Amino acid sequence: MGTLGERAEEREVRSWIGRPLQPVLEERYPGRGAHLTDVYRAWNLANHDDLILEVEGxxxxxxxxxxxxxxxxxxxxxxxxxxxxxxxxxxxxxxxxxxxxxxxxxxxxxxxxxxxxxxxxxxxxxxxxxxxxxxxxxxxxxxxxxxxxxxxxxxxxxxxxxxxxxxxxxxxxxxxxxxxxxxxxxx
Incomplete structure (x- = not known):
């Protein structure tokens, strides 16, 4: 659950992968894409190294x-x-x-x-x-x-x-x- 008080379905989130984040968030939350991108980036930087997984080999x-x-x-x-x-x-x-x-x-x-x-x-x-x-x-x-x-x-x-x-x-x-x-x- 994020700052919006709702949870996006995993299938929807996976469809965002590979695309720039701000336009995706703007599509989903019109008028809030830039703010939500800033919120995500701050969270991502704080948690990045703990969540990234190494691909063996x-x-x-x-x-x-x-x-x-x-x-x-x-x-x-x-x-x-x-x-x-x-x-x-x-x-x-x-x-x-x-x-x-x-x-x-x-x-x-x-x-x-x-x-x-x-x-x-x-x-x-x-x-x-x-x-x-x-x-x-x-x-x-x-x-x-x-x-x-x-x-x-x-x-x-x-x-x-x-x-x-x-x-x-x-x-x-x-x-x-x-x-x-x-x-x-x-x-």
Missing amino acids: MPALLDAVHAGGARTGVVSSKKAETVRLGLRAVQLDTRIDVIAGQEHTDRHKPDPAPLLYAAQQLGVAPRDCVYIGDAVVDVQAARAAGMGAVAVTWGAGETASLEAAEPDALVGDVAELRAILLPGERP
Whole structure:
């Protein structure tokens, strides 16, 4: 229960994932989006490190991807500084080459603009990129950007919705993701 005295259904909240928070809150609570965003951000900063979960095997996967010569980026509807906080909390901050946060583009997922921005910052063509995400908007943005799309089931997205978005691959754990990203690697 939040400051509004009501609770949003989990399915509704999950549909917000991957989109910038203020427009989502403005849609749900007209005229109050900016205030509610400020309230949420204050709460999030106070509780962030206690709530963030590490994905087992991700540091080693990123190290292997880099060892293979690839560069990595994070594209998020969150502000870049919030993304950096999360990456530091799970010891991934030194393993990411580019962060594309909400403030880097005027348009946001499912629009391809933030993914195209990240590819440009990495110095690679979109067709040579694979975008990995846990929300339907991630798959949609990857498709619109001309990138490969891999959906993961360990985040906010629901498996059935992710399957319906028709990613190039749907994976349930880091080992499956590793097999897709590093297909010639021996286990």
